[in-house]
Amino acid sequence: MYSMSLISGYICDKCVTKNIMSIANIRRTANSIGMVLPSLILIGFGFVSSTPIAVTTLVLCLGLHSGVHVGFHINHIDLSPNFAGPIMALSHMFANLTSLLVPVLVSFIVKNDVTNQSRWRLVFIVIALFQILTNIIFVVFVKGKVQPWNFHEDEEMEKDDDKLVLDKTNKIVTKEVRNSTEKEQ
Incomplete structure (x- = not known):
């Protein structure tokens, strides 16, 4: 998985730099894979x-x-670099809470007959269908751009000591360039 994560990350970076696919489509494709x-x-x-x-x-x-690492895992940073940590924490919390249901599902389906392959088949089918369903939801709603709610108020931006910020077109610019373009508009 580690090796495949590196390979898929490299391929997706190449697709972005060569303008082969948009970031949202890369996230969709990688997550689906x-x-x-x-x-x-x-x-x-x-x-x-x-x-x-x-x-x-x-x-x-x-x-x-490992495609999910280039899919939904990194999408938190695409949506909001300023709030990626809390968003990632919440999404992983829900993902881990649902994984707590797997032992309950297994005990409900398999019961005491752990050698029954047809019951285990059913467990794998249910888990696979859940993964496919969650992927469909991600593919439909994915965004590959920084969302407007990521940006602080102008007063907060001026207090910030960082030299580089993201503008509304998802490009990294210096704070002075952003302020001058906002004044021109």
């Missing part, structure tokens, strides 16, 4: 009976799942 493909592999995993094939499918599943 990281959620939908592993979901399909997870469903297939439920039908595998060979140990080497099972290990291979899980490794492939986790390797492809």
